Amino acid sequence: MPFPSPRAARLAGAAFLALAACQAQAADPIKVGFMLPYSGTYAALGTAIENGFKLYVQEQGGKLGGRDVEYFKVDDESNPAKGPENANRLIKRDKVDVVIGTVHSGVAMALAKAAKDSDTTLIVANAGADAITGPMCGPGIFRTSFTNWQPAYAMGPVAAGKGHKTAITVTWKYAAGDEAVAGFREGFEKSGGKVIKDLTVPFPNVEFQSVLTEIAASKPDMVFTFFAGGGAVKFVQDYAAAGLNKTIPLYGSGFLTDGTLQAQGDAAQGLLTTLHYADGLNTPRDQAFRADYSKAYKQTPDVYAVQGYDAAQLLQAGLKAVQGDVGKKADMRSAMRAATIDSPRGPFTLSAAGNPVQDIYLRKVEGLENKVVDVAVKKLADPARGCKL
Numbered sequence: 001m002p003f004p005s006p007r008a009a010r011l012a013g014a015a016f017l018a019l020a021a022c023q024a025q026a027a028d029p030i031k032v033g034f035m036l037p038y039s040g041t042y043a044a045l046g047t048a049i050e051n052g053f054k055l056y057v058q059e060q061g062g063k064l065g066g067r068d069v070e071y072f073k074v075d076d077e078s079n080p081a082k083g084p085e086n087a088n089r090l091i092k093r094d095k096v097d098v099v100i101g102t103v104h105s106g107v108a109m110a111l112a113k114a115a116k117d118s119d120t121t122l123i124v125a126n127a128g129a130d131a132i133t134g135p136m137c138g139p140g141i142f143r144t145s146f147t148n149w150q151p152a153y154a155m156g157p158v159a160a161g162k163g164h165k166t167a168i169t170v171t172w173k174y175a176a177g178d179e180a181v182a183g184f185r186e187g188f189e190k191s192g193g194k195v196i197k198d199l200t201v202p203f204p205n206v207e208f209q210s211v212l213t214e215i216a217a218s219k220p221d222m223v224f225t226f227f228a229g230g231g232a233v234k235f236v237q238d239y240a241a242a243g244l245n246k247t248i249p250l251y252g253s254g255f256l257t258d259g260t261l262q263a264q265g266d267a268a269q270g271l272l273t274t275l276h277y278a279d280g281l282n283t284p285r286d287q288a289f290r291a292d293y294s295k296a297y298k299q300t301p302d303v304y305a306v307q308g309y310d311a312a313q314l315l316q317a318g319l320k321a322v323q324g325d326v327g328k329k330a331d332m333r334s335a336m337r338a339a340t341i342d343s344p345r346g347p348f349t350l351s352a353a354g355n356p357v358q359d360i361y362l363r364k365v366e367g368l369e370n371k372v373v374d375v376a377v378k379k380l381a382d383p384a385r386g387c388k389l
Contacts, residue, residue: 029070030319030326033090035101035111038075041204041229042103044259045304046075049125051297052308053100056316059292064312065319065326072096076107083110091118097326098123100311103304105129105148105176112136121318121333125311126304130179133355135386139333142354144310144341146276147382148179148226149186151253154274154360154376155224156187159251164221166196170211170235171226173200180226180253188224196220206234212242223248228255233263240267254278254363254370259302261368271365277303277345278361278372289344300368301344310343314350317341353384 034053036046050073057069072094074086083106090096091114098121102108108127113136115122121140124132128148132141159167167188171177177200185195197218199211215223223244227235232255239250245267254275257268289309293301314336321335322328340349341356348358360377363370 029068030064030098030324031070031072031094031096032315033072033074033094033096033099033101035074035076035086035090035099035107037078037103038073040078041231042078045103045126045229048259048302048304049100049103049308049311052293052301052305052310053125053312054308055293055296055305056309056312058296060316064316065322065324067319067324076102076104076111078104078107080104080106080110083107084114087111087114091115091120097121098315100125100308102127105179106174108132109136109175112141115140119329121329123311123314125307127176128179129175130382131386133351133353133382133384133387135388137353137384137387137389139389140329142314142336142350143356144314145307145356146358147183147355148176148253149183150358150380150382151274151276151360152180152183152224152226153187154362154380155251155253156184156189156193157191158272158274158362158376159188159222159224160191160193162249164193164249166194166220167222167224168197168199168215168218168220169195169224169226170199170201170208170215172203172205172231174203177203177226181224184224184253195224204231206231208235208238212238212244215244215248216242220248223250225250225252225256227252228258229260232256232260236260236264236271237267254303254361257363257365257370259304261365261370268365269367272373273363273365273370274360274376275303275363275370276356276358276360277306278363279369280371281344281346281361283344283346285342286344303345306344310341310345313341313343314339351381351384352389353382353387354389355382355384357381 103126124143169181254273317339318332318336348356362373362376
């Protein structure tokens with residue numbers, strides 16, 4: 001039997017090494033980094049996002065794209081000043097393949113810049129900062145949540161349709177609040193209403209007496225507000241304690257009453273909010289998700305859990321397309337951007353900028369649920385102003 005030529009031997013050796021490298025890569029787990037708040041005002045939100053993500057992975061037998069998943073975690077403390085450092089702990093130190101984060105819009109902006117600079121795939125599972133899928137958009141930047149503009153804009157035509165002509169807005173003075181208020185104003189004024197005053201308090205201040213006094217003196221037809229977490233609890237309670245809920249209806253972006261109803265108690269009953277998820281959707285997909293989440297974590301899922309769950313679904317869509325080969329970034333990202341996500345909220349697609357095109361629901365607080373009343377706006381796409389993709 002003749003010996004192979006030196007060239008043939010070299011080619012065979014190279015092929016063997018390439019195959020071994022591929023097999024080694026396939027055996028390595030996908031590295032997923034969670035940059036989320038695990039302390040402070042938004043701690044419960046970060047935990048819900050992580051729980052939702054892990055629930056979907058568990059449903060896939062603990063794998064995504066046919067590969068095991070290894071998790072890395074950083075508490076971002078909802079501190080924008082620590083954003084770049086925390087992002088780089090995951091990206092440069094832990095060398096994660098994808099980052100899932102975060103809640104606070106200011107932190108998310110720093111995270112998006114770090115991900116873009118390092119060409120790391122980022123799935124934003126909550127923060128609604130418009131710029132992330134606007135001027136900061138990029139081929140590796142995705143969202144499974146919303147822009148601040150989306151749910152707030154949807155409340156505009158709802159409020160105008162109820163006959164309200166004038167409104168005052170109230171929020172923390174930070175990016176998320178500013179953008180939500182701008183979205184509401186656009187939707188409300190397009191529908192014939194007028195915002196007569198914008199009131200703010202410093203983040204994360206929860207002393208609201210001065211703004212409540214100004215609302216009582218101004219007597220608008222309604223108030224639109226954007227708060228979340230502990231701030232949402234305090235504002236709703238203070239608004240009711242001042243007696244304003246009896247004369248000036250309060251409306252909000254849905255984070256006002258999501259994950260906060262137990263603490264808000266009677267003060268929240270009857271409140272109307274707009275959001276991309278609601279209780280009582282009663283679809284088979286949502287019912288299965290709620291049952292599985294409740295069984296796994298002994299609590300009822302909220303919108304944050306849904307956003308985490310869908311982040312895992314979106315990543316799975318990309319990894320399946322490349323058979324788990326995260327090195328094929330362009331192909332993986334193209335598949336993610338083209339995906340239709342079978343979400344508990346209802347199916348959604350992604351815009352060219354990577355943001356969900358989704359139904360926004362009108363919800364009413366009944367007991368401890370944000371019950372769906374109607375679809376406020378169907379398949380609402382954020383305008384992605386400033387995105388160059």
